[in-house]
Amino acid sequence: MKKAIVLNPHNDDGIIGIGGTLIQLLEKDWKIMYIQMTDGRHGSNKISPFKLKEIRAKESKKEREFLGIDRFYSFDIEDGTLGKLDKKSKRDITKKLVKLIEDYKPNIIFSPGKAEAHIDHRITYLLARKAIEKASINPLEIYYLVWFFPFLKQDSDSIEKVLIIPIENCFTRKIEGIKIHTSQKQGERRIRLVEVLNTYFSLLYQSREKIYDKCEIIGIYKINKNYKLFIKDLEGVKDVTKIFHGRKSKKINT
Numbered sequence: 307m308k309k310a311i312v313l314n315p316h317n318d319d320g321i322i323g324i325g326g327t328l329i330q331l332l333e334k335d336w337k338i339m340y341i342q343m344t345d346g347r348h349g350s351n352k353i354s355p356f357k358l359k360e361i362r363a364k365e366s367k368k369e370r371e372f373l374g375i376d377r378f379y380s381f382d383i384e385d386g387t388l389g390k391l392d393k394k395s396k397r398d399i400t401k402k403l404v405k406l407i408e409d410y411k412p413n414i415i416f417s418p419g420k421a422e423a424h425i426d427h428r429i430t431y432l433l434a435r436k437a438i439e440k441a442s443i444n445p446l447e448i449y450y451l452v453w454f455f456p457f458l459k460q461d462s463d464s465i466e467k468v469l470i471i472p473i474e475n476c477f478t479r480k481i482e483g484i485k486i487h488t489s490q491k492q493g494e495r496r497i498r499l500v501e502v503l504n505t506y507f508s509l510l511y512q513s514r515e516k517i518y519d520k521c522e523i524i525g526i527y528k529i530n531k532n533y534k535l536f537i538k539d540l541e542g543v544k545d546v547t548k549i550f551h552g553r554k555s556k557k558i559n560t
Contacts, residue, residue: 308336308535311410313417313434315426317346317366318487322500323450324416325480326473326522332374334539339377339410340370343430348385350489361489369486379406388429403437412445413532419449419525446536447527465525470511472518472542511546
């Protein structure tokens, strides 16, 4: 059985960052577990934190049912406070993450990249790294992004491969999944941002070849035996770890 874990700092991060990738995996009979770090209570200025927490929990459940997510666990930490956790709390969370990983035994684990702008995203990355290092299994560790362009020079020590994944055939379904999160009042703006971002990745990494309409981008920490298992179930996936500007023969690496 093929399994994946997705660590979501907030309720809708996974569907925004790698919704198309997850849809493709689910269509190939992968089982996927969501692990949610925060309660999302501060995701709107117009709804009280207590009420918004309830609403976003319902939206999250509806998204999981829509996609067909196999399992779910929430740490239920107050939105925006991961950066304020003390050492003991971080150790406890890491210990729980290790147990979740070892119990579920995923082939791959998705977490946000370390260059993400939001503190909850960056701390999720750090907690995931520590948990994977301590776990007794060796899943393929994959980084995704939500709103910040990752995998640049500051990530060169933690990224072995960068891949683009065409998602034009499942983009409509991805957008439908994002729209489930109706409490996010800037919904139309968010949809437009996703459309622009996924189009940008397509154009950025394929300037010399076929242009796909929409793509997602992921970074892989270190290749292991699960790599081929993962990429064989993705449509048109391409390794763009080395991209060049200018004349090909000169290979001016970015």
